[in-house]
Amino acid sequence: MPRFLHTSDWHIGRLFQNVSLLDDQLHVLKQIKSYAKEHGVDALVVAGDIYDRSVPPAETVDALSAFLADFTAELSIPVILISGNHDSAKRLRFGAQYMSGSGLHILGDILNVATPVTLETDSGPVHFYGIPYHDPVEVREAYGCDVKNYDEAHTYLARLAEQARTPGIPAVLISHCFIDGAEGCDSERQLSLGGADRVSYQPLQEFDYVALGHLHGPQYKGADHIRYSGSPLKYSFSEHRQQKGVILVELTDDGVIWEHLELIPKRDLRVLEGTLAELMEQGRRDPRQDDYILARLTDTQDLLEPMSQLRQVYPNTLELERTNFVISRGSQLVADVSSRRSEDQVFKDFFRQVMGGELTDEQNELLFEVITEARAGMEEQG
Amino acid sequence: MPRFLHTSDWHIGRLFQNVSLLDDQLHVLKQIKSYAKEHGVDALVVAGDIYDRSVPPAETVDALSAFLADFTAELSIPVILISGNHDSAKRLRFGAQYMSGSGLHILGDILNVATPVTLETDSGPVHFYGIPYHDPVEVREAYGCDVKNYDEAHTYLARLAEQARTPGIPAVLISHCFIDGAEGCDSERQLSLGGADRVSYQPLQEFDYVALGHLHGPQYKGADHIRYSGSPLKYSFSEHRQQKGVILVELTDDGVIWEHLELIPKRDLRVLEGTLAELMEQGRRDPRQDDYILARLTDTQDLLEPMSQLRQVYPNTLELERTNFVISRGSQLVADVSSRRSEDQVFKDFFRQVMGGELTDEQNELLFEVITEARAGMEEQG
Structure with missing residues (x-):
């Protein structure tokens, strides 16, 4: 047939x-x-x-x-x-x-x-x-x-x-x-x-x-x-x-x-949840280290450059979320970072609602730079 | 064969x-x-x-x-x-x-x-x-x-x-x-x-x-x-x-x-030479008024908005040159206008020499606007 x-x-x-x-x-x-x-x-x-x-x-x-x-x-x-x-x-x-x-x-x-x-x-x-x-x-x-x-x-x-x-x-x-x-x-x-x-x-x-x-x-x-x-x-x-x-x-x-x-992807998209230490440990034994990773960190305390650390075991870690991070510093900026959705995603949703379209590649790049800079600044302060 | x-x-x-x-x-x-x-x-x-x-x-x-x-x-x-x-x-x-x-x-x-x-x-x-x-x-x-x-x-x-x-x-x-x-x-x-x-x-x-x-x-x-x-x-x-x-x-x-x-073009590219009055007269009898025109005006005196006048008979007049315009006003700007090559062409040659490429459409448009504005300004002064 x-x-x-x-x-x-x-x-x-x-x-x-x-x-x-x-x-x-x-x-x-x-x-x-x-x-x-x-x-x-x-x-x-x-x-x-x-x-x-x-x-x-x-x-x-x-x-x-x-x-x-x-x-x-x-x-x-x-x-x-x-x-x-x-x-x-x-x-x-x-x-x-x-x-x-x-x-x-x-x-x-x-x-x-x-x-x-x-x-x-x-x-x-x-x-x-x-x-x-x-x-x-x-x-x-x-x-x-x-x-x-x-x-x-x-x-x-x-x-x-x-x-x-x-x-x-x-x-x-x-x-x-x-x-x-x-x-x-x-x-x-x-x-x-x-x-x-x-x-x-x-x-x-x-x-x-x-x-x-x-x-x-x-x-x-x-x-x-x-x-x-x-x-x-x-x-x-x-x-x-x-x-x-x-x-x-x-x-x-x-x-x-x-x-x-x-279909089996060359690199899967995965969401991993745990403390930074747990994910680092898991990553060292993970046969699929090259996957694209969104990491949801459950740590409650401050972390030193968690993205750089994670990328040592998962080089394609693309997003970080903090799910249990208690806002203890009183800073609104820190509070935003701790939200479950990434800044990137929050901004894109906002843009989509207001403009009815997606960011262009150029805008995406710019957004990426701005967020990276802002994060670097916050990590320095933190 | x-x-x-x-x-x-x-x-x-x-x-x-x-x-x-x-x-x-x-x-x-x-x-x-x-x-x-x-x-x-x-x-x-x-x-x-x-x-x-x-x-x-x-x-x-x-x-x-x-x-x-x-x-x-x-x-x-x-x-x-x-x-x-x-x-x-x-x-x-x-x-x-x-x-x-x-x-x-x-x-x-x-x-x-x-x-x-x-x-x-x-x-x-x-x-x-x-x-x-x-x-x-x-x-x-x-x-x-x-x-x-x-x-x-x-x-x-x-x-x-x-x-x-x-x-x-x-x-x-x-x-x-x-x-x-x-x-x-x-x-x-x-x-x-x-x-x-x-x-x-x-x-x-x-x-x-x-x-x-x-x-x-x-x-x-x-x-x-x-x-x-x-x-x-x-x-x-x-x-x-x-x-x-x-x-x-x-x-x-x-x-x-x-x-x-x-091949016979729908609209030819032509270079016409003469006084504004001559070209206006010729244009009225011209069976190919829609052609793209570069007009070389041989008038020696100032002219009132020659481009607008010419476009009444040749709507696709794209460039004007003044071949016999004696620089009597002492203004360097006026002297530039009187050169045989159009400003447009002069700038493009310059750009090509320096940058090794052509203007993009956007740059072309900008150049066109700037020149049009400058010309309008000079005509007002003239």
């Missing part, structure tokens, strides 16, 4: 606390390739947010190009991808018409939602319809229709795809959107303020499978076959308990069967 | 004095398409500087993608292009492996100079070798060789292509470089200071034809078959006397035959 891998939100080129994740990303992409080969799938589906930014660094573009070329050359398995809110649809789809003949299908134009990619499988053809990320204005302009919000816009496009279906041919819908009621986490960029970005799952129900992207935690919403694969890596500490992977989907005569295939 | 069109330096997305030239560019690209159809060529060759910037605006990327898709879909004529010094090779070549099967050959990797694109023509196969723009460091790193300058680097790559040739199969070399002794103009970006960017033509002689890009004026250098097509549009007033076009190349048993096919 027709089988494919469903993944999304690669965010190639993403920085995590100013550390490039490209190596980590290529590490899990290799595993995706192995799974594709092992399970002899008919396609690899990537549901948007291919890159982390509309203008990704040139090295990132090159790395993705090399991965994809290698994937299709070696496996002869086509790749179908749509653009997400982090991608520039126009940049991503350059030359798309030339590529589709060779197995790379880039669906980045909402005007083409009713034109499926047809894959010939051993069990007959399968149609893949793609709804690239869009906002309501784009849909109004492209179709001259009167859709007022995200939900109406998405429903409009989903209906166009639905109406274009050929009876008897299985149809998969690929979309990058926020289904109402699904669960977000810290590493997704809001599409719109106050939940106005939510769309309903009901118009998607009739497709044989719906491959969603945008949310980084694997989950389904509304029905078992309307599913987010989640990102292949943890992109925030709020995801530290998630099991990342790809979804192996099989379309059978009795409905869809799916399986979550685990 | 095998025939192809040779063009280069499209610089899609270029601004001329802060005016977008995209419409003008699409206008001449259409003519190139007509020529390709009319002459039934086997290929369209574009010798670099496809875009004007390494990160072109998304609309520009979309416009080029649409043109190329339309070109090959309608004519079934393959396109071969290499990256120039204005392009980001890594961005341009994304997905190149997927496109070559469908007729778009993007040669953007110096590691592939010995791998030709093979075109099957009615008279047999032809090989096209591409040398994308590169600096010596890139060649040293890619090949671990010891080339000290632009000339040695280019010669190294040209020899690799030469050695890869198959006896009996005609070979065309495409390169983006500055051949020593050729003539530049104001709209090319220097590759290196003080002429260190020049390369020799001798290592290219054995190819059946050498399709060059970088210089914007059509010309040959060293031998008749080593040729710059020039840009399809005038990109500076220094080019106002050039006849822009594309080259129709035919490879015959007795050598190469070429023909210059003229």
Whole structure:
């Protein structure tokens, strides 16, 4: 029966606390390739947010190009991808018409939602319809229709795809959107303020499978076959308990069967809790010292440069939190440091609320410098 | 016999004095398409500087993608292009492996100079070798060789292509470089200071034809078959006397035959000389009022807002020069205005000499504002 891998939100080129994740990303992409080969799938589906930014660094573009070329050359398995809110649809789809003949299908134009990619499988053809990320204005302009919000816009496009279906041919819908009621986490960029970005799952129900992207935690919403694969890596500490992977989907005569295939990161994101002494001791015996660490220190007394100490055993310690630190010095600054959320995170949340977007890389760097300086100053005083 | 069109330096997305030239560019690209159809060529060759910037605006990327898709879909004529010094090779070549099967050959990797694109023509196969723009460091790193300058680097790559040739199969070399002794103009970006960017033509002689890009004026250098097509549009007033076009190349048993096919711009770049009154009079009867104008005013007396007056008849007047303006007021500022080169040009030359590069769009805009303000101030005083 027709089988494919469903993944999304690669965010190639993403920085995590100013550390490039490209190596980590290529590490899990290799595993995706192995799974594709092992399970002899008919396609690899990537549901948007291919890159982390509309203008990704040139090295990132090159790395993705090399991965994809290698994937299709070696496996002869086509790749179908749509653009997400982090991608520039126009940049991503350059030359798309030339590529589709060779197995790379880039669906980045909402005007083409009713034109499926047809894959010939051993069990007959399968149609893949793609709804690239869009906002309501784009849909109004492209179709001259009167859709007022995200939900109406998405429903409009989903209906166009639905109406274009050929009876008897299985149809998969690929979309990058926020289904109402699904669960977000810290590493997704809001599409719109106050939940106005939510769309309903009901118009998607009739497709044989719906491959969603945008949310980084694997989950389904509304029905078992309307599913987010989640990102292949943890992109925030709020995801530290998630099991990342790809979804192996099989379309059978009795409905869809799916399986979550685990991806093993090169460096995991972990949250460790304990006293500094305990974590130092644990770190010395830890076979995964290179993991990205958020350390929650339970010490109640002052500590001398805890970050530098921890980094001796966990070099990729990225955040420190003090959970039991009693404010005894009366300094408001010290109190802020002791809060459970890092300053970094507090500021980013604030910025997101007020500005409705994420910090740029430059702003991130600046914030990082300011916080580092402030911390250094406080440690000197402390 | 095998025939192809040779063009280069499209610089899609270029601004001329802060005016977008995209419409003008699409206008001449259409003519190139007509020529390709009319002459039934086997290929369209574009010798670099496809875009004007390494990160072109998304609309520009979309416009080029649409043109190329339309070109090959309608004519079934393959396109071969290499990256120039204005392009980001890594961005341009994304997905190149997927496109070559469908007729778009993007040669953007110096590691592939010995791998030709093979075109099957009615008279047999032809090989096209591409040398994308590169600096010596890139060649040293890619090949671990010891080339000290632009000339040695280019010669190294040209020899690799030469050695890869198959006896009996005609070979065309495409390169983006500055051949020593050729003539530049104001709209090319220097590759290196003080002429260190020049390369020799001798290592290219054995190819059946050498399709060059970088210089914007059509010309040959060293031998008749080593040729710059020039840009399809005038990109500076220094080019106002050039006849822009594309080259129709035919490879015959007795050598190469070429023909210059003229391109008619939507709006020409012209330099007009005369008194303000004369130019105003001429403008009223001019069928090409929309052309981009540099006006050289021969008036000897003060003029009241000559730019605003001229723009009533030539709305795209972009520069004013005063050629006979006698400095009678004793003001150094007035003297500067009367020089034959515009302030804009003087500053840009200065910047190029000192910084070795062109102004960014933002800097250009700022310069434009400053000059406009200064001019307004002087006109008030005058």
